[in-house]
Every structure is written in structure tokens, then in C-alpha cells.
Amino acid sequence: MKHSKIRHSLLAAALTALIAPAPAVFAQSAGEAEPKSATEDPSRSSAWNRGRDRSDAREKANARSKSGSKSESTAPAAQYPNATRQPPAVKASAKIGPKLQKIFNFLDESKSAEARKLADEIMADPKANEYERALAAQVAAQAALEVDDTAAAKRYMQQAVEANGLDNNNHYNALLTLAQLQLQDDEFEPALATFDRFFNETKSQKPEHLVLKGNALYRLERYPEAVTVLKQAIDASPEPRAEWLQLLMGAYLENNQSAEAVKVAESVAAKTPNDKRAQMNLAAVYLQNEMFDQGAAVYEKLRAAGQLTEERDYRNLYVAYYNMEGKQNKVVEVINDGLQKGVLKPDHQTYLALAQAHYDLEQTGPAIEAYKKAAPLAETGETYLNLARMLWQENRIADAKDAAKQAIAKGLKKPDDAKKILALPAK
Secondary structure: OOHHHHHHHHHHHHHOOOOOOOOOOOEOOOOOOOEOOOOOOOOHHHHOOHHHHHHHHHHHHHHHHHHOOOOOOOOOOOOOOOOOOOOOOOOOOOOOHHHHHHHHHHHHOOOHHHHHHHHHHHHHOOOOOHHHHHHHHHHHHHHHHHOOOHHHHHHHHHHHHHHOOOOHHHHHHHHHHHHHHHHHOOOHHHHHHHHHHHHHHHOOOOHHHHHHHHHHHHHOOOHHHHHHHHHHHHHOOOOOOHHHHHHHHHHHHHOOOHHHHHHHHHHHHHHOOOOHHHHHHHHHHHHHOOOHHHHHHHHHHHHHOOOOOOHHHHHHHHHHHHOOOOOHHHHHHHHHHHHHOOOOOOOHHHHHHHHHHHHHOOOHHHHHHHHHHHHHHOOOOHHHHHHHHHHHHOOOHHHHHHHHHHHHHHOOOOOHHHHHHHOOOOO
16 A cells, blocks of 8 residues: 555645644734734724824824914824924814814714714815825724724725825824735735835834734745844844744745744744644644654643644644654554544544554554545545455455445546456455
């Protein structure tokens, strides 16, 4: 039997589902972008800190409409001190200022539709200045996000940026939020273009900003560039988040830098010992590098802790053992354990692996029984043909012929072997 081919196919099948996709990284707020956990939903709140930004914008609108300037004592710190843009000096007018305040009131009352309608009126008003149009667009984006209308939010954010009327903090926060919304909607090329503009104009070197661009590059499959940017972000951070490291690990793997991926995976697993995903990713990287002993050890710790709760978990573990010398008994143990617990499905792949392990252990009887369970579940007749061969080797000619007939009936690429078994003289 072609054991090496079966072993390779088992490993390949397991590895297709091993590594969890690199997490989409989104900032918690436009002002202080900080990626969320990979387990959290990168919803609209990930791109905008509603309460704080709404309050900041309201206070700014009130201050400008009342005094026409910002006092040094209340002026927020510059978030983009190296920005090349000169912020405009315009302010809210006596006519438009109250309308802007009304938009905020609508948001406080969860009247998103009314807020957007009034914002649209301000943006369409020829007497509104660039500041008023920009702020109206920015708040309209907030209202759109409140009802999960990301398409409208992106449009409004674009209008806020194009109006070019906000101070640098709000202007570039709007640009950053636009990029994140584009990334969230899988608009990777536009997102990268927006990120490039953001970095070109702000000169930001903040790791929480860089990792967003690295994610866009990863999604575009520009892995060498993603590695460069993500490493820059991680090296600049005293405590890089686990999600950033996972993203770098994925970029290393896609860029065929397996040794580097192993180092990152080990670092993430060490930082988050109770995070199953991190442990599974570590085991996956070990398997991809044919470090089966290490991979199996990680899985066994999870099994001992009762954390192997998904079918692929057990499959990955028995595949790891299958690719280790003299560990077929562990393959049998893991498969039977998974079947008994109802985690492993009693399907063709499971019974085929069990049959092969028993065969390698020269346990002919159990191997035949496992093949008998696997063969009817196969899409083709190849498993029936292997069963027929084993039965023939055991001199069970009548049973071997029955299996050969089933093999031909299910379909074989090369039915000659089955026909030879059928041609054997009866005993």
C-alpha cells in the first residue's frame, strides 16, 4: 500500500485548516488607534470611539461658535505634531453653529436619521464654510455608523477630509477612520492608498498606526512589505499586542520565512498561555516545519486540559503522531478517544487513518475492521481495493472478491488490480 502518499495527504488535509487567519486589525478609536482583540468583532465601534469623539467635536464646535478661537488651556494635544498640513483658521458661524449643535443633540437622542438629514443640509448649504461642512460630514459619518451603514460612513468621512476644514487631530482621525472602514469592507487597494496618504502627511511612526497598514499589505498578499511594516510596528512598541504578533507570524509564513514564524508563534504562545488560538497556531507552525514532536506536545497539553473540543483539533494531533516514527499506537489512541468523545466524526478520513495505523502496527484484524468502516464512506473505490488486498493477503479470497466488486462499482482509476483479485481461483 502507498503509505507515504496517504501520510502526505493526511498531513496536507490537516494543514489546510490549521493556521487561523490573521486577524483583521482595527483601531478602537480614531484619536488613539489601538487594535482590538482578534476575538472581538471589528464593528463600527472599532473605528470610532463614539462618546469621546462626539464630546470633543461638540466642545470644539461650541468653543468656536462662541469665542471664535481655542484657548491654550483647553486645546487638545497635537496627535500629529509632524504633520505637513497647516490647519485652517475658520470657525463656525452664528448661522450654522446652532445647527451643528442640533446634530449632536440628535445623536444623543439616537436619532441618526435626523442627524444625517440636518448634516446633509449643512453640507449642501452654499453659505456653509469648509469647517462647517467638514464637521457636519464627520458627525454624519458617526450617525451612519450608529446604524451600521458603513457605505454612507465612508462617503461622509471622505467628504469630511475633502472639505479640509478641521483641525489636524480631527482631519487625520477622519482619514484614519476612512482607511479602517475600507479595510473592514475588504477594499484593500483603496485602504492602502488612504493609509499611504495618512502616513505621507502625518509622518506618524506610531506602532498602532503602522500595524493597520501592515494588515492592508497582508490582505493584498504583499507579504514582504507587510513583514517590514509589521516588524517596524512591533519593534517600536514596548509591549506589542498578541494580535500584532499573530499577524506578523502569518506574513512570515506566507513569505516562506518559516523559522521566523516559529519564533513569533512561540513568543505569542508564551505571552498568552491560556489562549487556545495562540497554542493552536504554535502547533500549526510546528507541523508546517515538520517539527512533529513539538506540535504533538502542544496538542497533548490542550487535550489534557480538555481543550481539544473541535474535530480539527483531534485530526491535527493524530496527523502529528502519524508523521512521527513509532507513534502509530498514539494515532490509534487519539482517534479512539476522539470518536468516544464524539468530537471526531466517524467518517472516511478518520477510519482510513485508523486503518493505516493498525496496518503499520501489523494489527491486521483491527485494520480490516477499520477499512470496512472507511470503504463505504469513500467517494471512490480505492479504499475498497485496499481492503480487498488485505483480505487477499489473509487468504480470505471470497471476502476479497466481494471487496473488489465493491471497488469496481464505486469506481477506480486503474481497475486492473481489482480484476486480478476477481480472477483468483476460489478456495
